[in-house]
Amino acid sequence: MPKELSQQSDARFSEPVPPALTNDCGTLYGVNALRLMGKAAFLCAARHARCDVVMAKADGIEFHRPVRLGEIIGVSARVVFRGRSSMTVLVNAFTEDPGEKDPAISGRFMMVAVNGDGRPTPISISDHCNAKDVHS
Numbered sequence: 001m002p003k004e005l006s007q008q009s010d011a012r013f014s015e016p017v018p019p020a021l022t023n024d025c026g027t028l029y030g031v032n033a034l035r036l037m038g039k040a041a042f043l044c045a046a047r048h049a050r051c052d053v054v055m056a057k058a059d060g061i062e063f064h065r066p067v068r069l070g071e072i073i074g075v076s077a078r079v080v081f082r083g084r085s086s087m088t089v090l091v092n093a094f095t096e097d098p099g100e101k102d103p104a105i106s107g108r109f110m111m112v113a114v115n116g117d118g119r120p121t122p123i124s125i126s127d128h129c130n131a132k133d134v135h136s
Contacts, residue, residue, distance in 0.1 A: 009048035009079040011040050014096075017071050027066035028073065033093065033105050034061065036075050041089040044077035045111035048087055049123045053111045056086065061107035065100075072096045073104070085113045085120040 021032040038055060045053040067073050074094045081088035089111055092103035115121040 009044050011044035011047065011077045012074065013040065013043075014072050014074040017067055017069055017073055019069060022069045025066075026069045028068075030063065033063070033067070034058065034107075036073065037061075037077075037091040037093060037105065037107055038109065040075040040077035040091050041109035041111055044079060044089050044091075045087045045109075045113075048079045048082070049111075049113040051121065051123075052114050052116075053087075054114055054118070055109060056112045057110040059108055059110075061105070063105050064102060065104050067093070067095055067104050077109075082123065084122050087111045087113075087123070 015036065017028050021028055023029040038058065041055065041058075042053060072095065074096065075091065076094070077089050077091040079087050080090050087110070089109045091107050091109060093105040094100070095104050113121050113123045
């Protein structure tokens with residue numbers, strides 16, 4: 001995928017982990033981690049497709065290490081594959097621990113561009129990509 005395409009589609013944000021998002025062990029509850037990652041996948045895919053998108057699948061979710069209460073979690077997402085109406089988005093969640101370079105949580109999300117009726121719609125080829133970037 002061309003560099004300009006992935007930069008166009010990137011999504012990044014950071015949030016503190018408050019008590020409301022943690023489990024009894026004081027770490028980010030898995031469901032809340034998935035919510036943050038799904039938000040990043042949605043933002044990334046919507047920027048890429050420039051239309052409404054929905055999540056069709058989340059898989060390969062791996063919790064590599066805990067994210068603790070009070071830590072800042074940074075979430076980043078990028079489109080790594082584009083089909084006719086679907087996109088595969090890789091999402092990584094990092095803590096701001098300078099000693100850690102690997103993600104605390106990672107996963108893959110399949111997002112689908114949809115029309116006003118909620119039906120899959122082709123992602124238009126615009127100035128941010130060209131015909132050879134489209135995979136079927």
